[in-house]
Amino acid sequence: MSSNKADIIVGIQWGDEGKGRIVDLYAERYDVVARFGGGDNAGHTINVGEQKLALRIVPSGVLQPHVELFIGGGTVIGLDGLIAELDKLSQLGVDIARVRISDRAHVVLPYHPAADRADETARGDNPIGTTGRGIGPAYVDKVGRHGITFGDLSRADIVAQRIAFNLERRRSSQGDAGLPSERELIESTLASAQRILPHVIDGVTYIHDAMARGRVLIEGAQGSLLDVGYGTYPYVTSSHTIAGGACTGLGIGPTAIGSVIGVVKAYCTRVGAGPFPSELQDETGERLRRQGGEFGTVTGRPRRCGWFDAVAARYAVALNGLTGAAVTKLDVLSGLERIGIVTGYRLNGAAVGFGAIGQSGFEVEIEEMDGWAQAIDGVRRIADLPPAAGAYLERLESLLGVPVETVSVGPERSQLAR
Numbered sequence: 178m179s180s181n182k183a184d185i186i187v188g189i190q191w192g193d194e195g196k197g198r199i200v201d202l203y204a205e206r207y208d209v210v211a212r213f214g215g216g217d218n219a220g221h222t223i224n225v226g227e228q229k230l231a232l233r234i235v236p237s238g239v240l241q242p243h244v245e246l247f248i249g250g251g252t253v254i255g256l257d258g259l260i261a262e263l264d265k266l267s268q269l270g271v272d273i274a275r276v277r278i279s280d281r282a283h284v285v286l287p288y289h290p291a292a293d294r295a296d297e298t299a300r301g302d303n304p305i306g307t308t309g310r311g312i313g314p315a316y317v318d319k320v321g322r323h324g325i326t327f328g329d330l331s332r333a334d335i336v337a338q339r340i341a342f343n344l345e346r347r348r349s350s351q352g353d354a355g356l357p358s359e360r361e362l363i364e365s366t367l368a369s370a371q372r373i374l375p376h377v378i379d380g381v382t383y384i385h386d387a388m389a390r391g392r393v394l395i396e397g398a399q400g401s402l403l404d405v406g407y408g409t410y411p412y413v414t415s416s417h418t419i420a421g422g423a424c425t426g427l428g429i430g431p432t433a434i435g436s437v438i439g440v441v442k443a444y445c446t447r448v449g450a451g452p453f454p455s456e457l458q459d460e461t462g463e464r465l466r467r468q469g470g471e472f473g474t475v476t477g478r479p480r481r482c483g484w485f486d487a488v489a490a491r492y493a494v495a496l497n498g499l500t501g502a503a504v505t506k507l508d509v510l511s512g513l514e515r516i517g518i519v520t521g522y523r524l525n526g527a528a529v530g531f532g533a534i535g536q537s538g539f540e541v542e543i544e545e546m547d548g549w550a551q552a553i554d555g556v557r558r559i560a561d562l563p564p565a566a567g568a569y570l571e572r573l574e575s576l577l578g579v580p581v582e583t584v585s586v587g588p589e590r591s592q593l594a595r
C-alpha cells in the first residue's frame with residue numbers, strides 16, 4: 178500500500194521554542210496531527226485572535242477544525258488531566274470526537290507524581306527540577322513492564338491487579354505517604370476509563386491508515402536537548418524527544434518520514450536545573466525573560482534565559498536530521514544594542530563539542546552582532562525586517578545549515594514573516 182510521508186516538527190533547544198504555534202500554522206495543510214511522546218509536562222501555547230490556548234496533551238492542530246488529533250503510543254498520560262483538557266476544549270466549542278488515543282499509550286497514575294516528588298526530594302541539593310507530573314516514574318513503570326496502557330483500561334481485571342501490585346510495591350519501599358487506598362484508586366481509575374475509552378483506538382492501524390489516506394504532521398514535545406539519551410543527561414526528561422522518537426512513539430518506520438522541521442527560538446531558554454552554556458544571569462537575561470514572557474506554561478516557573486547557542490543547535494540539527502527550521506520570537510530581541518551568539522565551546526582552551534558541557538574548565542566563545550531598535554511585530558516579509566534583524570537571521574540560518582522556512586515575530590497566528 179503506497180503511503181504519504183509524515184512530516185515532523187520538533188523543538189531543538191530545551192523546550193518552549195514555540196512548537197505549539199508553529200504546529201498550529203503548519204497544521205492547516207495536514208489531515209492529522211499526532212503527538213508521539215511526553216505527557217502533561219508539555220505546555221504548548223496557541224494564540225488565534227483573542228483566543229489563547231495552553232495545551233498539555235492534545236495536539237496543537239486543535240484550532241484547525243478539519244484536523245484529526247492523535248495521541249500516540251509513546252506518550253504517558255494522566256486520566257484526570259486528560260479529562261479536564263477535553264472538557265475545557267469542549268466548552269470552547271471544539272469537537273473532541275476528533276481526539277483519538279493509542280491503545281499503546283501509558284496511563285500516569287496518582288502514585289507517579291508522588292514518586293516524582295519523592296525522587297526530587299531524595300536528590301537533596303541536586304534535583305532535576307522536574308514538572309512534578311510523574312512523567313519519569315510512569316516511563317520507569319513502562320520500561321519495567323509494570324505499566325497500564327490505555328488498551329488495558331477496557332479490562333477491569335488487569336487494571337485492578339496491576340494497581341494492587343504497584344501500590345503494594347511502593348508501600349513496601351516508600352511507605353504510605355501520598356498513596357491512595359487500593360480500592361479507591363481502582364474505582365476512580367475504572368470510572369475515568371469509562372469517559373476516555375471511546376477515544377481509545379488501535380493506534381498502529383490508525384496511523385498507517387491515516388498516512389495512506391492523507392497527510393500526517395507529527396508534533397514533538399519538550400526539546401532535543403532534553404532527550405533522555407542525547408540531551409544534558411541527567412538533567413533531561415524521560416522520553417526520546419528527538420525526531421527518531423516519532424517512529425517508536427507512533428509505530429512507523431524511518432522510511433515513513435518526509436521532512437523534519439526544527440523550531441528554533443531566536444535565543445535560548447531552559448526551565449529546571451542543568452547546564453546551560455549560553456545562560457545570561459544578568460540584566461540582559463532579565464530583559465529577555467520580561468520581553469519574552471518567559472515563565473513556564475505548566476509550572477509558572479521563571480525560565481532561565483540566554484543567547485542563541487549555535488553549537489547546541491548544530492548538535493540538534495544532526496540528532497534530528499533537520500531539513501528546515503522555523504525561527505520564533507525574533508521580536509523579543511528588538512531594542513537590544515548588541516546580540517550575542519555562542520559559536521564555540523572550549524575545554525581548558527581546546528575546541529570541544531556538545532558532550533563537554535558541564536565539565537570544569539568549560540568556556541564558551543561568543544560572537545556579537547548589532548541589534549536593532551524598532552519593533553518588528555508588524556513585519557510580514559523577511560525582506561522588510563530592519564537590516565540588522567535580517568543579518569541576525571541570515572547568521573542563524575548559516576550556523577544551522579538548513580533553510581529557515583518561517584519566522585515568528587509575535588505570539589498571534591498571523592505574526593509571521595516569510
Ligand code: GDP
Pocket residue numbers: 188192193194195196197198219220221222223224468469470474505506507508509585586587588589
Ligand atoms: P512550546 O512548548 O514549544 O509550544 O512553547 P510554549 O508555548 O511553552 O512557549 C512559547 C511562548 O512564546 C508562548 O507563550 C507563545 O505564545 C509565545 N510565542 C510564540 N511565538 C512567539 C513570537 O514569535 N513572539 C513572541 N513574543 N511570543 C511568542
Ligand code: IMO
Pocket residue numbers: 188191192193194218219220221305306307308309310311312313397398399400403412413414415448449450474
Ligand atoms: P514543552 O513541550 C520545557 C523539563 C523540566 C525539567 C526536565 C524534566 O512545553 O516544550 P519532567 O517533568 O519531564 O521529568 O522534567 O524537563 N521539561 C520541559 N521544559 N518545556 C517542556 O515541554 C518540558 N517538559 C519537561 O522543566 O527540567
Ligand code: MG
Pocket residue numbers: 192193194219220221222474
Ligand atoms: Mg512549552
